Amino acid sequence: MTPAAGPANHPLNTVAPYYTMFKPEFPLSALEGTSGWVLDPFCGRGTTNFAARLLGLPTVGVDASPVAVAIAAAKLVATTAQDTIDLTEHLIRTHRDAAELPFGEFWRLAYHRETLREICAVRQGLLDASLIGDAAIMLRAVMLGALHGPRGKSVQSYFSNQMPRTYATKPAGAVRYWQAREMTPQYVSVMDIVERRAQRACGGAPPAVRGMVLQADSRKAKLPASVGPFSHVVTSPPYYGMRTYMSDQWLRNWFLGGDESPDYSADRQLDTSSPAAFAKDIAQVWDNVADHSIAGCRLSIRFGAVPSVPSDPKELILDSLERASSDWGVLAVNDAGAADSGRRQAQQFGFVRSKPITEIDVTAILRG
Ligand SMILES: C[S@@+](CC[C@H](N)C(=O)[O-])C[C@H]1O[C@@H](n2cnc3c(N)ncnc32)[C@H](O)[C@@H]1O
Numbered sequence: 001m002t003p004a005a006g007p008a009n010h011p012l013n014t015v016a017p018y019y020t021m022f023k024p025e026f027p028l029s030a031l032e033g034t035s036g037w038v039l040d041p042f043c044g045r046g047t048t049n050f051a052a053r054l055l056g057l058p059t060v061g062v063d064a065s066p067v068a069v070a071i072a073a074a075k076l077v078a079t080t081a082q083d084t085i086d087l088t089e090h091l092i093r094t095h096r097d098a099a100e101l102p103f104g105e106f107w108r109l110a111y112h113r114e115t116l117r118e119i120c121a122v123r124q125g126l127l128d129a130s131l132i133g134d135a136a137i138m139l140r141a142v143m144l145g146a147l148h149g150p151r152g153k154s155v156q157s158y159f160s161n162q163m164p165r166t167y168a169t170k171p172a173g174a175v176r177y178w179q180a181r182e183m184t185p186q187y188v189s190v191m192d193i194v195e196r197r198a199q200r201a202c203g204g205a206p207p208a209v210r211g212m213v214l215q216a217d218s219r220k221a222k223l224p225a226s227v228g229p230f231s232h233v234v235t236s237p238p239y240y241g242m243r244t245y246m247s248d249q250w251l252r253n254w255f256l257g258g259d260e261s262p263d264y265s266a267d268r269q270l271d272t273s274s275p276a277a278f279a280k281d282i283a284q285v286w287d288n289v290a291d292h293s294i295a296g297c298r299l300s301i302r303f304g305a306v307p308s309v310p311s312d313p314k315e316l317i318l319d320s321l322e323r324a325s326s327d328w329g330v331l332a333v334n335d336a337g338a339a340d341s342g343r344r345q346a347q348q349f350g351f352v353r354s355k356p357i358t359e360i361d362v363t364a365i366l367r368g
Helices: 024-032 047-054 067-078 082-093 105-110 113-127 136-144 171-180 190-202 246-253 275-291 313-323 342-349
Strands: 038-041 059-063 212-216 230-235 292-306 328-339 357-365
Touching: 024 038, 024 047, 024 230, 024 292, 038 047, 047 059, 047 067, 047 212, 047 230, 059 067, 067 136, 067 212, 067 246, 082 113, 082 136, 082 190, 105 113, 105 171, 113 190, 113 275, 136 190, 136 246, 275 292, 275 313, 292 313, 292 328, 313 328, 313 357
Parallel strands: 038 059, 038 230, 059 212, 230 292
Antiparallel strands: 292 357, 328 357
């Protein structure tokens, strides 16, 4: 057991779930006993950044998705539950009557009107450009984590009617599901849920470290001179065929200022036209990472395949390293076992969406 194994399960890391997140044990084992800056160019919810914080290492996360960035940013802040609660109270008080509410059958069945009013008040307040700081970052992530999920029997942990935790379903399907089961939304107090969640996420959080989380395309993102160069890169690129990081997060994206309905044409993060085109795109990321890293930088990759899109994850990731102009030497390729989180999440909404995913871990070193 690593010294950090206990705090690895600190609720700050689970402040909001994220589709295809990895467990902190993977970055922790890659980083244990090391020093220097840590990068994750596909940071998702910021698990690598959280692991770096546990180990006292400075760290940077980059992701193209605003939802991922909003969640990952909370992994690096130092704030108190009380500051987060006070801010929530202030935003609900000042924006409750003025905030615009989305309308339509989905919204009527997804949230109780009063809960939606409180959500919209916090949303409006957080969208105010002048509102920055650690408490706002924490509140944003807490709200994203509570926005949708399963209904509790007595205590409620989520604002919504029955929904999955990690992704938001298509509005028409969700409406059909609720109507068929006569499920109407109950009133849930935003204040109560934020209070409980903020206390869990902020209480006993590990000491903060230097670093930042950036919304950018890792194929070409340029990082500020104040961070890096990186000694360790721990990451998990999107699995080939996984194209729904934006559209499946549409409800959280709405909370961050996006549209009131999903846009299923907007999932073009990497070129997925063929495995070769995909490997070429990932190679650009390895080159960009190399530009910001020291010689000897260690790259730890977790990668897998989507059951519905047959591909060889090992071949694909090794191809991406070979295609890179930078000199990455592969040290090891190991089986990481089967991940079934996608299946678990789908079960919460009443249907099984996918089979378990087989994953591999690849370690490489930057030569020269
Ligand atoms: C497998 S997930 C990473 C999950 C992460 N390890 C965690 O624990 O949450 C891959 C991430 O890559 C991001 N992504 C896809 N294309 C990207 C690009 N061109 N630049 C930066 N991030 C990208 C997606 O938004 C997604 O969050």
